[in-house]
Amino acid sequence: MRRSRGFTIIELAIVLSISAVLVPLCFMFVRALTTRSDLATFDLEVASTLRSVHEQLELDRTRPACAVKWTLEAGALTRTASAECGGTLVLARDVKSLERIAGGASVVLVKRLAPEHEVTREIFVAGVVP
């Protein structure tokens, strides 16, 4: 009776060639899914940041006596005021730029999905940004 003692070289070669095709395909598929999921998370973060920045600006608008200053340092958008006026708050992180333009401010948020893949989203809030 013939007994099998393992794979033949042909079987091994076939398995390895199929794996060589399937493994990169699976890797690319998982990577694409991860990127899309990260993008979705980033969009949600941007929406949340837009709401909080906008709400803070609206709140500050109702307190004209308060001396408020918005600064961008090391990627953090910070609002500085006295303790009676709400104190110092970090409104957003991973901020690439803050540009005061007519009637409002443009804030660009950035997220690095991979070493060579950087995504930015611009948000605009109406009002006087001090």
Place this chain on the structure above:
Amino acid sequence: MRRTHGMTLIEQMITVALIGILGVLFSALSDISERRAREELQRARAEVLATALLNEAATGVPLAAETRAKLEEGLPGVEVAQLHVLDGSAPATNAISLVVKWKSSSGLPLEVALTGLRKAGAK
């Protein structure tokens, strides 16, 4: 007696088909979450636009065209409608409802409605 030493072709095909179905399912779920996140960002933009327009109505100070254009960025096919105005006995308490409508990337009509006070005499 015949002994099986591995999977049959049918078993292998079923396994590959199941992996394929799971892949398509994950891809579809990822599509949905991506679309919803994009719509959530658009909703936040629409809320900011509606608030700015309500502020315009409350203060009587018109928004600059450039400001409005920036606020409408990212909202394809945006339209602003004045839903209704509740005329109270005192003009200063008049309320205004604004509806901001736009189309999502999948063509779905979306809207955000906000109500605020209107300055007496403001349009």
